[in-house]
Each structure stands twice: as structure tokens, then as C-alpha cells.
Amino acid sequence: MAMTFARLSMTAAALLLGTMAAAEDLGDPKRGSRLYQECRSCHDVGRNAKNKVGPHLNELFGRPAASVKGFKYSRSLKRQAAGGLEWHVDTLHTFLENPRQMASGTRMSYRGMKAQQDRADLLAYLRQFSDNPANIPEADPTASAVDHDLAPEIPALKGDPDYGEYLSGECTTCHQAAGSDEGIPSIVLWPEDDFVIAMHAYKSKKRAHPVMQMVAGRLGDEEIAALAAYFGALELE
Amino acid sequence: MKLNRRLFLGTSAAVAATLSAPMVRADGHGKPRVVVIGGGAGGATAARYIAKDSKGAVDVTLVEPTRTYYTCFFSNLYLGGFKSIDDIGHTYGNLAAAGVNVVHDWAVGVDRDAKTVSLAGGATLSYDKLVLSPGIDFVDGAVPGWDLSAQNAMPHAYKAGSQTELLKAQLAAMPEGGTFAMIAPPNPYRCPPGPYERVSMVAHFLKANNPTAKIIVADPKPKFSKMALFQEGWANHYEGMIDWIGEEFGGGEVSVDPAAMTVTIDGEETKVDVCNVIPAMKAGRIADIAGVTDGNWAPVNAADMSTKADADIYVLGDASQQGDMPKSGFSANSQAKVCANAVRGALTGSKVFPARFSNTCWSLIDTNDGVKVGATYEATPEKIAKVDGFISKTGESSDVRKATYEESEGWYAGITADMFG
Numbered sequence: 001m002a003m004t005f006a007r008l009s010m011t012a013a014a015l016l017l018g019t020m021a022a023a024e025d026l027g028d029p030k031r032g033s034r035l036y037q038e039c040r041s042c043h044d045v046g047r048n049a050k051n052k053v054g055p056h057l058n059e060l061f062g063r064p065a066a067s068v069k070g071f072k073y074s075r076s077l078k079r080q081a082a083g084g085l086e087w088h089v090d091t092l093h094t095f096l097e098n099p100r101q102m103a104s105g106t107r108m109s110y111r112g113m114k115a116q117q118d119r120a121d122l123l124a125y126l127r128q129f130s131d132n133p134a135n136i137p138e139a140d141p142t143a144s145a146v147d148h149d150l151a152p153e154i155p156a157l158k159g160d161p162d163y164g165e166y167l168s169g170e171c172t173t174c175h176q177a178a179g180s181d182e183g184i185p186s187i188v189l190w191p192e193d194d195f196v197i198a199m200h201a202y203k204s205k206k207r208a209h210p211v212m213q214m215v216a217g218r219l220g221d222e223e224i225a226a227l228a229a230y231f232g233a234l235e236l237e
Numbered sequence: 238m239k240l241n242r243r244l245f246l247g248t249s250a251a252v253a254a255t256l257s258a259p260m261v262r263a264d265g266h267g268k269p270r271v272v273v274i275g276g277g278a279g280g281a282t283a284a285r286y287i288a289k290d291s292k293g294a295v296d297v298t299l300v301e302p303t304r305t306y307y308t309c310f311f312s313n314l315y316l317g318g319f320k321s322i323d324d325i326g327h328t329y330g331n332l333a334a335a336g337v338n339v340v341h342d343w344a345v346g347v348d349r350d351a352k353t354v355s356l357a358g359g360a361t362l363s364y365d366k367l368v369l370s371p372g373i374d375f376v377d378g379a380v381p382g383w384d385l386s387a388q389n390a391m392p393h394a395y396k397a398g399s400q401t402e403l404l405k406a407q408l409a410a411m412p413e414g415g416t417f418a419m420i421a422p423p424n425p426y427r428c429p430p431g432p433y434e435r436v437s438m439v440a441h442f443l444k445a446n447n448p449t450a451k452i453i454v455a456d457p458k459p460k461f462s463k464m465a466l467f468q469e470g471w472a473n474h475y476e477g478m479i480d481w482i483g484e485e486f487g488g489g490e491v492s493v494d495p496a497a498m499t500v501t502i503d504g505e506e507t508k509v510d511v512c513n514v515i516p517a518m519k520a521g522r523i524a525d526i527a528g529v530t531d532g533n534w535a536p537v538n539a540a541d542m543s544t545k546a547d548a549d550i551y552v553l554g555d556a557s558q559q560g561d562m563p564k565s566g567f568s569a570n571s572q573a574k575v576c577a578n579a580v581r582g583a584l585t586g587s588k589v590f591p592a593r594f595s596n597t598c599w600s601l602i603d604t605n606d607g608v609k610v611g612a613t614y615e616a617t618p619e620k621i622a623k624v625d626g627f628i629s630k631t632g633e634s635s636d637v638r639k640a641t642y643e644e645s646e647g648w649y650a651g652i653t654a655d656m657f658g
């Protein structure tokens with residue numbers, strides 16, 4: 001009896017919290033529809049939406065990444081999808097802030113939308129096209145608590161390639177120094193910025209892969225910069 | 238941690254200082270010399286990294302009896318039919334090309350005062366630093382009724398190569414509805430998930446070729462690595478085929494009779510068709526001969542893998558007693574790079590960076606059903622200590638499991654390239 005009561009009141013509390021969060025954080029869909037101009041040239045949304053340069057964005061919320069039939073996605077986004085990436089408010093924030101943060105080799109050539117409020121408004125707009133609201137699980141966080149901005153000085157750090165060479169020993173057990181790409185992606189000869197952004201995305205758990213979260217989790221900014229410098233300049237045999 | 242790092246850098250600087258006085262050698266040979274015994278996951282990596290990073294400033298000799306090294310990792314996939322024996326064989330040509338002197342012989346003696354290693358073929362090698370990575374040998378009498386002379390009747394297949402091929406041939410020759418027995422080892426042993434990945438691969442083979450056959454596992458342990466994941470996988474893929482008898486049901490009370498092909502578990506004798514005996518393990522014998530073991534294993538300092546017994550002898554991989562890392566190929570490779578950095582620093586004065594270790598072990602349960610467990614580690618004054626870790630979850634989607642398997646294939650290509658060049 002006491003059990004049932006406790007459970008009931010928990011559910012009620014969760015519902016209440018859910019609606020409060022939604023009211024507070026969902027953003028303004030009207031403003032979002034204007035911001036959608038930045039996407040329109042590549043993405044259709046709404047009735048009869050078709051794939052264009054990018055896939056259509058209907059039923060986006062709760063949808064596994066890279067899952068629209070007939071659209072040819074990049075390998076990079078497909079790999080994230082194989083690792084379990086789904087589109088929810090938090091993952092969309094990360095992706096839209098800077099698509100390469102989520103998938104380094106994405107075909108979406110879009111710089112990113114930097115302001116958190118802009119993204120929240122845009123997402124509020126896009127949510128209207130996930131036409132069955134039950135699609136949006138109650139427990140889905142409607143706003144992301146994390147601050148997505150990488151401090152501007154981080155990508156600018158100059159790495160020490162000698163230190164990078166030593167640290168790289170931890171990576172080459174999996175990532176072949178010769179740059180082969182089977183099963184595990186190649187990380188040699190990348191632009192240093194992309195490399196740093198990808199590593200920080202694992203470190204802050206915006207990218208989901210558990211091995212890389214662990215590996216990146218104990219690297220400091222300087223160490224990541226050193227690795228970026230070393231792998232970025234590696235000469236292939 | 239801070240204190241430890243400072244101490245460590247301090248000692249290596251001190252070593253470098255003593256070396257800046259020119260060293261005179263009896264034979265007038267100018268370069269410092271490193272001898273590495275054992276060309277497996279630890280030894281091949283160490284030899285390659287010392288030679289490569291010192292750019293010829295250090296003379297590196299690798300002693301390894303076999304011309305083709307068959308990796309234990311992925312040898313279970315060979316049993317399951319996912320790999321051929323050639324897929325897991327590697328030769329030493331690229332190491333030789335990278336400047337490592339590869340000597341195909343057994344090391345049979347170590348004279349720590351003269352700093353020499355003697356080889357079965359009669360040669361003697363002198364060293365400034367000696368690296369041992371001899372892998373494992375078996376503890377005598379660990380499974381009553383079994384000793385090495387019985388390894389053809391009841392293979393261990395825990396050193397890969399002809400033993401693995403023999404086990405596979407026996408598996409293929411099993412009569413319809415026959416019984417495959419495994420005697421699992423007590424802790425600590427090489428590759429904690431290895432026996433259970435093997436059970437999975439044997440079951441995969443039998444399901445396709447001999448579906449009424451049975452597998453029994455006698456295990457002296459109450460639980461094992463990735464147990465929940467394996468048991469979930471066995472229930473999903475091989476229902477009713479695998480009987481795991483753990484410690485509480487007498488899995489540790491085992492004897493075998495290789496002539497009669499019987500196994501007695503907790504007093505009950507069973508006739509079996511194949512019996513894979515994986516006995517308790519200890520460091521490869523040469524570590525004992527060198528006098529650097531204490532009990533079954535060789536205790537080492539976490540900061541650089543040097544032995545507690547002799548600062549000029551390092552022990553890597555399975556043979557070492559280092560703390561929290563599991564005995565795996567990944568661990569041996571990781572330890573080898575820390576050791577190589579320290580050895581090179583000590584001999585040439587190059588910069589020594591603080592030790593960092595990591596490990597990930599993948600296991601295949603069935604086609605495209607891969608799981609993994611991993612962790613990172615740091616050197617403390619006492620041991621290699623675990624920092625952080627992860628493990629696959631039960632109930633993961635088949636996409637995630639497939640991606641995990643593909644990752645393990647990428648890792649295999651990566652680590653073998655890292656070992657052999």
C-alpha cells in the first residue's frame with residue numbers, strides 16, 4: 001500500500017518536473033522557424049519533405065542517426081550511428097553547435113550555430129515535425145545542462161610533437177600509425193582543430209564511445225594538443 | 238602521484254647523469270646494448286620501440302625461438318572458424334628491417350653479475366639492460382593426472398600454434414553428440430575472458446557442425462570475467478549446450494585421465510571426446526632462471542617495469558606481477574612502451590615521460606556479437622593501479638555488438654602492426 005502510494009507520487013512529481021522543464025527550456029518555435037533559414041537550402045521538413053543535399057528532418061526526435069532510407073550518409077556519421085547515436089535534444093545541441101564535434105568526417109558542411117538560445121529555438125521549431133508527441137519520451141531531457149562551448153584558447157594551444165609521439169603509443173595499439181581505416185577510424189594527417197574538437201567531444205562525453213571516452217578522459221588540454229600536432233604531421237611510410 | 242612522478246623523473250635523470258661519463262666495454266663496442274627475450278606481445282613491441290625511437294643509438298637484440306609467432310589473441314576465432322591459422326601467424330622480417338637483431342634461439346641462462354645471456358645454440362650475448370617477456374608456463378601438478386607429456390591427448394592450446402591446430406582437429410573429429418570438456422584455470426592467468434571466449438567459439442562450431450554435442454566446463458572460480466555477458470550470450474545463442482560447473486558445485490575438484498579420456502569432477506567420472514586442460518600458470522621459466530621471480534611471478538616497479546630484484550632487468554606482460562592490469566596482449570604491449578621509453582632514457586639520456594597504461598579486451602560470443610571490457614591505469618609506488626574502466630552492457634543492440642566486433646578486428650590489425658612493424 002505504502003509502496004503504491006510512493007510510486008504514484010513519484011510519477012506525479014516526474015510529470016510535473018517534465019512539464020516545467022519543457023515550459024522553461026523548450027525555446028521559441030516562432031523564432032526557430034526564422035533560424036531554420038540556415039538549414040533550408042539543404043534540408044526539407046514538413047509535408048512531402050524529400051531528401052535534398054541533406055536528409056529530411058521529419059520525425060527527427062528519437063530517430064536513430066543516419067537512418068533515413070535512400071539517403072547516402074557519410075561513413076563518419078554512420079559509425080556514430082552504429083555506436084548507438086540517436087537524435088534527442090542533447091545530441092542535437094552538440095551536433096548543431098558544431099557538426100564535426102559529433103562526426104569528424106560528416107558531409108554536412110555547416111559551421112555550426114553557436115548560441116545556445118538559437119539552438120533551443122530552432123529545436124523547438126523542429127520538434128513540431130515529430131508529429132506524434134508520444135515520440136518524444138517524457139524522460140528525454142528537453143534542455144542540455146552542459147555548457148557546449150569549448151574555451152576558445154583550447155583549439156589554439158600549440159602541442160609538443162615529442163610528447164605527442166610518446167603519448168601516441170597509447171593510440172597505435174588500436175589506430176594504425178600507417179593510417180588504415182578498417183574497423184577503427186584513421187586519425188593521421190587530420191587538421192589539428194578537427195582532432196582537438198573530436199577528442200574534447202569524447203572527453204566531455206558528447207560522443208558516446210566508451211573506449212574513447214576513457215582514453216580522452218584522462219588527457220589534459222596540453223596532451224590533446226600534443227597528440228594533434230604529432231598525428232597531424234605524421235609521415236606515412 | 239605527484240611525489241611519485243618527481244621521484245621517478247629524479248631517478249631517471251640520475252641514471253642519465255652516470256651515463257654521460259663514457260662507458261667502456263670489454264669488446265670495444267660503443268653502443269649500449271639491450272637484449273630482449275621473447276618475441277611476443279611484450280617483447281616484440283619493446284624491441285621495436287627501443288630500436289625505432291633511439292634511431293640506431295641502441296643495439297637491440299631479440300631472442301625468440303620460433304620463426305612464426307601465432308597470436309593467442311584471435312586463436313579462439315580460429316577455433317570458431319572466423320580466422321585461418323595463417324591469419325594469426327606473424328614473422329619477424331620487418332623487425333629485422335627496422336634494425337632489430339633477431340636471433341632465433343632459446344635463452345637458457347642469465348648471468349646477472351657478468352650481464353650476459355646464454356643461448357641454447359651456445360652463443361653468449363652481453364647486455365646493459367635485459368628485457369624479459371617470456372609469457373607463461375604451467376604449474377606442475379596443477380591438474381591431477383595431467384602434465385606436459387599429456388598435451389597431445391589433452392591439449393592446453395594456451396600457447397598458440399600447433400596446440401591450437403590440434404585442438405581444432407579434435408573438435409572437428411568429435412563424434413555426433415559427443416562431449417567437449419574444458420578444465421578452466423584458477424586466477425591469475427593469461428587473458429581472463431580467454432577460456433569463456435573459447436567456450437563460445439567451440440559452441441559456435443558445434444552448433445553448425447554437431448548440434449547435439451555438449452560442452453562441460455569445470456571451473457575452480459566462483460565467477461569469471463564478463464560473466465553476465467557470456468552467460469547472456471550462451472543463453473541466447475547456444476541454449477542447453479553449455480554446462481558451466483563453478484566452484485560451488487565442485488568445479489575445482491578435478492582430475493583427468495588422458496589415457497582413458499575421462500574427467501572426474503567432484504567425484505563423478507565422465508567419459509569425454511575432447512578435453513582442453515588449461516592448468517594454473519606461472520611466469521615463463523627464464524624469469525625463474527634469471528632469479529627475478531618471487532613465487533610464480535616476477536614483481537616489478539610500476540613506473541618502468543624494472544624488476545624489484547634487479548634494476549637492469551625488466552619483465553613485461555604475463556610474466557610480471559605488476560598490480561591491477563589483466564594479463565593480456567594489450568597490457569603487454571602497453572607496458573612495453575613504458576619500458577622502452579624508460580630504457581632508452583636510461584641508456585641515451587632521452588626524455589623520460591611518466592608511465593601511462595591501458596587495456597581493452599574484446600571477446601566474440603557468436604557471429605557479430607562482440608563484447609569488450611577495458612580500463613586505464615597509472616603507476617603508483619606500490620603497483621600499477623586502475624584509474625577508470627568500462628564494460629559492455631547486457632542487452633545491447635545488435636548494431637552495437639557488430640560495431641564492437643569490427644572494432645576488435647581493427648584493434649588486431651593495429652596491435653600486430655605495432656608489434657611487428
Ligand SMILES: Cc1cc2nc3c(=O)[nH]c(=O)nc-3n(C[C@H](O)[C@H](O)[C@H](O)COP(=O)(O)OP(=O)(O)OC[C@H]3O[C@@H](n4cnc5c(N)ncnc54)[C@H](O)[C@@H]3O)c2cc1C
Nearest residue numbers: 275277278279309310344371372428554555565566567569
Ligand atoms: C586463447 C587466448 C586468447 C587471448 N585473447 C586475447 C585478446 O583477445 N586480447 C588480448 O589482449 N590478449 C589476449 N590473450 C592474451 C595474450 O595472448 C597474452 O597476454 C600475451 O601474448 C602476453 O604477451 P607476453 O609478451 O607476455 O607473452 P607471449 O606473447 O606469449 O610471448 C612470449 C614469447 O617468449 C618466447 N619465449 C619464452 N621463453 C623463451 C626463452 N627462454 N627464450 C626465448 N624466447 C622465449 C615464446 O616463444 C613467446 O614467443 C589471449 C590468450 C589466449 C591463450
